[in-house]
Amino acid sequence: MTGRKIRNMEEFAEVSGISRPTVSKYFNDPDSVRKSTRARIESALEQYDYRPNIFAINQNRKLTKNIGIVVPYLADPFFAEIARNLEMLVIAAGYHPILLSSHGSTAQENDNFESLRAIKPAGALLAPLGRASDKAAVERFCKAVPSVLFDSHISGMGEAFVGHDNIQATKLICEYLCRTGQPPAFFEMRTPTNPNAYRRRNAYCEAMERMGHPVHLLQAEGGGWDFEKIGLEGGTKVIEEHSLPTDTILCSNDRLAIGFLAAAYQKGLRVGLGAGAALRVAGHDDHPFSRYTCPPLTTVSQDYTAIAERSVERLFSLVESGERAENRDEIFFEGKLVMRQSA
Amino acid sequence: MTGRKIRNMEEFAEVSGISRPTVSKYFNDPDSVRKSTRARIESALEQYDYRPNIFAINQNRKLTKNIGIVVPYLADPFFAEIARNLEMLVIAAGYHPILLSSHGSTAQENDNFESLRAIKPAGALLAPLGRASDKAAVERFCKAVPSVLFDSHISGMGEAFVGHDNIQATKLICEYLCRTGQPPAFFEMRTPTNPNAYRRRNAYCEAMERMGHPVHLLQAEGGGWDFEKIGLEGGTKVIEEHSLPTDTILCSNDRLAIGFLAAAYQKGLRVGLGAGAALRVAGHDDHPFSRYTCPPLTTVSQDYTAIAERSVERLFSLVESGERAENRDEIFFEGKLVMRQSA
DNA sequence: TTTTAAATTTTACCCCCGTAAAGTTTTTGA
DNA sequence: TCAAAAACTTTACGGGGGTAAAATTTAAAA
Numbered sequence A, B: 001m002t003g004r005k006i007r008n009m010e011e012f013a014e015v016s017g018i019s020r021p022t023v024s025k026y027f028n029d030p031d032s033v034r035k036s037t038r039a040r041i042e043s044a045l046e047q048y049d050y051r052p053n054i055f056a057i058n059q060n061r062k063l064t065k066n067i068g069i070v071v072p073y074l075a076d077p078f079f080a081e082i083a084r085n086l087e088m089l090v091i092a093a094g095y096h097p098i099l100l101s102s103h104g105s106t107a108q109e110n111d112n113f114e115s116l117r118a119i120k121p122a123g124a125l126l127a128p129l130g131r132a133s134d135k136a137a138v139e140r141f142c143k144a145v146p147s148v149l150f151d152s153h154i155s156g157m158g159e160a161f162v163g164h165d166n167i168q169a170t171k172l173i174c175e176y177l178c179r180t181g182q183p184p185a186f187f188e189m190r191t192p193t194n195p196n197a198y199r200r201r202n203a204y205c206e207a208m209e210r211m212g213h214p215v216h217l218l219q220a221e222g223g224g225w226d227f228e229k230i231g232l233e234g235g236t237k238v239i240e241e242h243s244l245p246t247d248t249i250l251c252s253n254d255r256l257a258i259g260f261l262a263a264a265y266q267k268g269l270r271v272g273l274g275a276g277a278a279l280r281v282a283g284h285d286d287h288p289f290s291r292y293t294c295p296p297l298t299t300v301s302q303d304y305t306a307i308a309e310r311s312v313e314r315l316f317s318l319v320e321s322g323e324r325a326e327n328r329d330e331i332f333f334e335g336k337l338v339m340r341q342s343a
Numbered sequence C: 001t002t003t004t005a006a007a008t009t010t011t012a013c014c015c016c017c018g019t020a021a022a023g024t025t026t027t028t029g030a
Numbered sequence D: 001t002c003a004a005a006a007a008c009t010t011t012a013c014g015g016g017g018g019t020a021a022a023a024t025t026t027a028a029a030a
Helices: A009-016 A020-028 A035-047 A054-060 A077-092 A106-118 A135-144 A166-180 A196-211 A227-240 A254-266 A304-321 B009-016 B020-028 B035-047 B054-060 B077-092 B106-118 B135-144 B166-180 B196-210 B227-240 B254-266 B304-321
Strands: A066-071 A096-101 A123-126 A147-150 A160-164 A185-189 A217-220 A248-251 A280-282 A329-333 B066-071 B096-101 B123-126 B147-150 B160-164 B185-189 B217-220 B248-251 B280-282 B329-333
Touching (some): A009 A035, A020 A035, A077 A304, A077 B077, A096 B096, A106 A135, A147 A304, A160 A166, A160 A304, A166 A196, A166 A248, A166 A280, A185 A227, A185 A254, A217 A227, A254 A280, A304 A329, B009 B035, B020 B035, B066 B077, B066 B106, B077 B096, B077 B304, B096 B106, B106 B135, B123 B135, B160 B166, B160 B304, B166 B196, B166 B248, B185 B227, B217 B227, B248 B254, B304 B329
Parallel strands (some): A066 A096, A123 A147, A147 A160, A160 A329, A185 A217, B066 B096, B066 B123, B123 B147, B147 B160, B160 B329, B185 B217, B185 B248, B248 B280
16 A cells, blocks of 8 residues: 555556556456456555545446345344345345335335435345335336345236245144144234235135134234234233133234233233143244244244345346346245244 | 436436526525526426436535445344434435444444445444454544444544443443342353443442442353343353352343343243242343333333434534534433333 | 467547536616 | 626536447467
8 A cells, every 4th residue: 555546547557557448347357357467457456545436337337236125124133134144145246235124114115216226226136015015116116127026025026026935834833733732813913014914814714724723813903013012912902802712822923923922921821832831822934033032932934044045146147147037936935843832 | 207218417407498507506406596497497307207317426526415324233123223213314314324234244344334435425323343343444434434433432433422321321220120129140241242231241340339239240151143042041051050149130231131031931930020030130222122021121221212313413513514523522321211020 | 480369458439417617697686 | 777696508627437449469379
């Protein structure tokens, strides 16, 4: 780090003794220039502190190295965790992740789409809000930017969808619960925020009918993203009303289950498998905190890593081929049973 | 949305019948042009879909409307929640937040600083890793970009620090615990990831000495950001070794407490206040999930909202004056006791 | 050594907008 | 109504770099 300040590529080309277009070529792909040229540039790089201006670069490219990541609610540890995985994969691929949270708001989601389009991303990984999404806005965005949807499925949008197999996973835990005790009732939000919830509800109903057990839906009121709160309040209500039709509760997701466990605890109902237990409670997702509940939550896992990896992989195959997918594929990863002490 | 496609400001100026420099002026401040001119531009804006190219804008400004937000670990709901608050305040102020997580890694933190500097942000809100931070890198960044530090304090860096009063808050809960039962032992990580932990440890020691109670530090092994795991394992260990010197445990933060509660539960130790309880456990932070633990966690809150608001306020007073602070101020918000059922 | 292909340089133009300077029009206020 | 002030237009330049085309050099192959 010596010598004069370098203001632009012109000056850097000068001090490194190479022409500017070749320097430009180097920065776009160091392997595209002769080895000896590369060496000269890199030795100049050690002497002088220079890097190309990102705005000037992006202005001249139709596409940038930016990859947008949009999640519906980043303060939900599930999305935080999957976003973390996605970011790291995108970085590893030499791209630049731009992480945006819609904070549960349709307006914010639309703003995020606009912000993203303004920076001409090479592609985007989207988990839309779902029910609350402005479908037309999602569609416009996907048309303009190669996108892979993950977690929340909106039919027909994006070049691909990568997500969790809600149906298989729900059936799996239903079967486990039926095999090991009373058939479960299903605890959920009456009007779920997340579209996966509908698939889980349907899968539960189907599974129970197939096994010849009664279907019991326990529906909590409330909207938004404060699932634990809804679980706690809804859980308290069903317990107080003695409206539990069975001793086994399958919650639509782990966050609801965490709330429900709190409700059970506060009402003095012991949850677990042993003789002294009054209730079995299971969740869905293998949420980062589900192993720390009391008792530890039995659940079905989502394969976070696989979903993140495949989403990124699928997106880059689009981005790097420069083509749009001829046929939209949908990839589902199976859930695994995570047996802990709550059910 | 009719008419031909507009490619740039030149063309837009043409169709709106105004000169390009005036149009440019309008986009920088709609109030800086005559009312009638503004009306003509805005009616053209309704007919034609045009917005200025963000890269070209930023290339020509020394400063952008970008505000960097760097947090050490976004998958920690505490940071997710505070980032959410910060983002919304920054947006409300008409700026553009760029949220970056260091994912607990020094290298990533430094990369984040570089990425941010590359986009010439008007300012930055930083919560450094702390102990793991590359101090020189933080200092360089703060010298180059007006920055307000929050949550984790590194002395002398940034134009201001806004955070939680760890000392007051720790003393508050110590006094509460001593007043209502046995004096607490302090459960923490031996080598804490977060710098606040050291202040809490010291405040605990001081408070106990001042009140004439013995100081007991229970130190869990392990590093990183998986605090619940450390709390569970460390808690299991101290319980198994019968090395609990008192029936009251004050955890250095809520996430450790969540782990500790799980340990107690799994070891059959009933936590709470009543007669049947073997243990009291308290935390620190009022973590988003602390109200859903079993039993609900007694803790001291951090004033998330105030910290976020003041940080943003302080940063914009710098940004908009265009000056650097003559004297660095440090603002601490007091914690409040949150009494729930665990202690 | 010659031929050929590949890499580089030169030249030139483009991207899209900020902004300063000078000249022109419109608005304001007395 | 008229001069001063304000707003606008025209003109011109600059920012930092992508990229195409033609000319030149270098390296590899025959």
